[in-house]
Amino acid sequence: MKIFYKTRATATGGRSGRTELDDGTLALDLAVPGSGQIGANPEQLFALGYAACFDNALPFAAKQLELQYTSSKTSVEVGMGMSSSGGYVLDIDLYVEISGLSQEDAEKVVVATHQICPYSNATRGNIDVRIHTTTV
Template identity: 60%
Template sequence: MKIFYKTRATATGGRSGHTDLDDGSLGFDLVSFQEMDKEGVNPEQLFAMGYAACFDSALNLTAQQMKLPITASKTSTQVGIGMKADGSYNLDIDLYIEVSGIDEAQAQTLIEAAHQVCPYSNATRGNVDARLHVTVV
C-alpha cells in the first residue's frame, strides 16, 4: 500500500486522561461515556467526527468519479459502544447521509459505492455493525 499521510497521537490516563496529536496542534481532556457530566470528550465522539468527515469526502470523490451531479452533501455519524455476548467491547455505527441534486436510487448507489472507498468503512468492515441511511434533500 502506498501511504499518503500518517499522523500520531498519544493518550495518557486512558478514557479519563488526555490525548494530544504529537505535533501539538490539537489535544483533548478525555472522559469516559459514564462521566459525560464532566468537561471533556470521549473516544467515540472523536471517532464519530473523523468518520463523518472521511465518509463525506469519500462520498464527494465517488460522486465525481461516477459523474453524479450532487449539489450538496452532509454526513452525520452516530457511534455507540457496547458489550458483546463474549464480554468484549465493540462499536456500533449509523451513518446518516444527506445528498442533493440526484434521485433516491442514485443516492443509494452512491453511498454504497462511497462505503467501499472510505478508509474508516474499510477499517471497520466485518468488525463493526455499520448501517447506512440516505436522505435526498
C-alpha cells in the same frame, strides 16, 4: 500499500485523561460518558473522523459513477456495547444527506463511497455499520 499520510496521537490517563496530536495542533481532555466531567470520549472522536472522511469521499465516488450532486452532509453515531463473548464493541449508524440527486442515485453514491472510505474499509466485517441515505 503506499502510505499517503500518517499522523500520531498520544493519550495519557485513558478515558479520564488527555489525548493530543504529537504535532501539537489538537489536544483534548477526555471524560467517561455519564461521569459529569467535561471532556470528549473516544467514540465521539471516532464519529468526528468517520463523518469527515466519508463526506470527503462522496465526491470521488460520485465522479466515478458520473453523477453530480449539489451538497452533502454526513453524520455518524457511534455506540459502544458488549458482545456476547464479553468484549466491548462499537456500533455505527451512518446518516448521509445528499441534495441534487434522486434517492436511487444518492444510494448508489453512498454505497460506492462506503467501498472507498478508509473508515468504512477499517470497520467492514468487524463493526456493524447501518447506512441511512436521504435526499433533500
